[in-house]
Amino acid sequence: MYYQVVTQCIHNLKCLDKWLDKAEQFSETKKFDVNVLLNARLAPDQRPFIYQVQSACDYVKGAAAWLSGQMPPKHPDNEQTIGELRERISKTVAFAEGVKEAQYAGAGERKVSFSWAPGKIMSGADYLLQMTIPNTFFHLTTAYSILRHNGVDVGKMDFLGSINLVDA
């Protein structure tokens, strides 16, 4: 299930690319600099859209790495343009999709540590449930909400992407 959950997170992260397309189209139609959207936030003490994308990427990258027993590759938070955000998503997806299902063997028993919690660890099982899932979708939804609040025409199906309905 570790592989399946991370794969789902990758799927929803990829949906972000379409939201970026819509943000770009909206800025062209309304004739404003798309960087206004990239630096927008919903509250003055909230981090902006760029950070939400970086953070969503990092929770997906972290899950794929820690749960398969690897160190996550370093992706510096230096994106400033929509093109650079696309690259951040792209390299995150490339890394996470490169982890094969078999590499998640024993994921639940792995120990995950955090720079902000010295001397503490979390089991891989708790990490997937309590960190990966809530945080990935928290930052994805926050990124989506910043665009939605600013008038970009994103809707629920853009958030979900394709779903696997089959004939009954």
Added chain:
Amino acid sequence: MYYQVVTQCIHNLKCLDKWLDKAEQFSETKKFDVNVLLNARLAPDQRPFIYQVQSACDYVKGAAAWLSGQMPPKHPDNEQTIGELRERISKTVAFAEGVKEAQYAGAGERKVSFSWAPGKIMSGADYLLQMTIPNTFFHLTTAYSILRHNGVDVGKMDFLGSINLVDA
């Protein structure tokens, strides 16, 4: 893993109670009717806070029911007050927590159908990954973001609730 994922969704749904406390405190301090927050939204064509709570509840209720082979109990969307929203959360949690781990046996092979997709079904595995997880956290984050945008002092740890860090 079905039981564990639904349990995590229940955990984050319960966190909503604390956000409601903070919303109530904020409305008292600033001397406005808390119903203003309950009817707030981030975009004119988005559904308001009340709906986001109802919808988060329904995805948790639906997962607990469909994945354990039960019909979900009917919870009419008639909440108008903060007390009624607390009751909606409470009865959702009571139902979902009442489903025991053993009842999720065979969850992945169950067939889930939707009123909006006649003649179509989704497997229990796809339902958990593609519907339950993204939608539960989408609506929880949207509810949180509506409060955050309106000045309620909610933060990331209010969203996550307790996490299981242990000594290394």
